[in-house]
Amino acid sequence: MVGNDIVDLAEARYASNWQRPRFLDKLFSESEQTYIQNTANPFRMVWRLWSIKEASYKLYTQLHPVRFYNPKAFECETNHNSWVVGFKDFQCYIETTETANYILSEARLNRQNLGSNIIKFESTGQKQQSNELKERLLSCVADSYQLVKNEMGVPALTNGEQILSVSLTHHGSYGAFAIG
Template identity: 35%
Template sequence: MIGNDIVDLHLAKIQSNWRRPGYLQKIFTKEEQEKILNSENKNKMVWLFWSMKEAAYKAWQRKNNRPPKFNPLSLECSLRSNSYEKTTGKVIIEEETFYTKSLIKSNLIHSLATGRANEKVIWKSLSSQEDLKNSLVREFSATAGPFLKVPEIKKNRDYIPQFYLNDQTLSYNFSLSHHGNFSGFAMSLNNS
């Protein structure tokens, strides 16, 4: 299973005051709060953990066919490697582990979560001017093979987007995300 999340750091700074009393305690575990407060760049660490949680939650929700019910405190992040531009880690949800990779730039954080540590994926960040769904469909068609008709993206009863062709669900995992001036997608190269 796969999930991704993208954070426009400029918009997050405007929309969210994570420094207000009680904010960190409602979203992050004690260990995560310590890492945030001891970080050289607290703002980026907040949004790194947030995007890791969101990406892992999307993968978990898809894997378990769960309706939306996001409780960020029930997800526990840890970092395996942390550099200025790329970070790897893992997120635990109800005793399930999801492996994460995050791309960190000056204006965005884009995180990917997978159920297997070495899952092969296509993972892209786009500006808001680029068409997210068309970009994903192009990548999917190039990867999965030529289709006589262009696959559609629709949400199922649990609001999880899926590929459809002639009203039949195609069994490829992908995840869409957007925030502010950025969007992104991740797609597994292994069909489920």
């Protein structure tokens, strides 16, 4: 199983005011806010932590299919650039990559290297980007696989006999998919 999330930094810079009052309090624990305050680039740390929380949530909902919104409860901890997230009795490991253009995080139950395929979209509309992402995913697997979603909207790949977990993410000009 896998969860991933990507943040287009140009889009985040344009569309979000993370410095407004109470923004950090609503999303981040005290220790996470300390990470943000003690880094050379608080903007990047905010979006790194956000992508970590989103990737973890996507993985969690594959194991526990229920929708809810409580990002602050997904507690991020780091030890020399390696991240672990805890929520209740759930724990996962995060790998993150950052470029000048995006931050991508991937959550797994065991420590693994990043496996997400990153896409720079050719299209600009959200629906077109979603379709482009799904087409790129399906082009990477055998023709016998189809993309399906369960009753909670969690995607998976199936060929009728086997089910593979998958995570899809897109934001701004970038998207990514990972197969579990």
